[in-house]
Amino acid sequence: QVQLVESGGGLAQPGGSLRLSCAASGFTFSSYAMSWARQAPGKGLEWVSGIYSDGSDTYYADSVKGRFTISRDNAKNTVYLQMNSLKPEDTALYYCAKAQGVVVTTMPYEYDYWGQGTQVTVSS
Numbered sequence: 290q291v292q293l294v295e296s297g298g299g300l301a302q303p304g305g306s307l308r309l310s311c312a313a314s315g316f317t318f319s320s321y322a323m324s325w326a327r328q329a330p331g332k333g334l335e336w337v338s339g340i341y342s343d344g345s346d347t348y349y350a351d352s353v354k355g356r357f358t359i360s361r362d363n364a365k366n367t368v369y370l371q372m373n374s375l376k377p378e379d380t381a382l383y384y385c386a387k388a389q390g391v392v393v394t395t396m397p398y399e400y401d402y403w404g405q406g407t408q409v410t411v412s413s
Contacts, residue, residue, distance in 0.1 A: 290315050291313075291315040291387065291402045292313070292314045292315050293311055294311065294312045294404055295309060295383065295384065295385050295404045296311075296312070297309040297310050298383060298407030301375050301409070301410070302375075302411070304375065305411070306373045308370070308371050310367055310368075311323070311370075311385030311404055312366065313366045313368070313385075313387065318363055319342060320342055321388050322339055322341050322342050322391055322392055322394075323339065323340055323387060323388065324338060324339035324386050324388065324393060324395075324400065325337045325359065325368075325370045325386075326383075326386060327409075328406075329378075329380060329381040330381075332381075334384075335350065335352075335381075336396075337352075337357065337383070338353065339395070340359045340361050341392060342391040342392075346393070347359050347360075347393075348393050352378075353379075356372065356374045357370060357373070370385075377411050379409060380409060380412070381409060382406040382409075383406060383407050384404050384406045385403070385404045386402065387400060387403075388400055
C-alpha cells in the first residue's frame with residue numbers, strides 16, 4: 290500500500306534552517322508529482338511547494354518563495370524540503386502528498402495520499 294513518511298521536523302530559531310524528508314513506498318514514485326503542504330494551529334491547510342515527477346519543474350507559494358527549496362531523488366523514492374531563513378509564521382505541521390499525475394497542482398483535493406506530518410516549530 291502507499292506510504293508517505295515525513296521526517297526532519299523539530300525546533301528551529303528564527304533565521305535558522307531545517308530539511309524535511311518524505312520517504313515514499315507502494316507506488317512508482319518517479320511517475321507522480323509530489324508536494325508539501327502545511328497546517329498551522331487554528332488555520333487551514335496551505336499548499337507550500339510542489340515538484341514535477343521528473344524534477345524538471347518546481348513551484349512555491351509566495352509565502353516561502355526564495356526561502357524554501359523542494360527537490361526529489363527518484364532513485365531513493367524521497368522528496369525533500371529545504372527550509373532556510375525560517376520565520377515564526379512557518380510554524381506548522383508539514384505534510385507531503387502524492388499527486389494523481391505528473392504535474393503539480395495547488396489544490397489539496399488533487400492529492401490522493403498524504404503522510405502523517407512532521408511538526409516544525411520556529412521560536413527563539
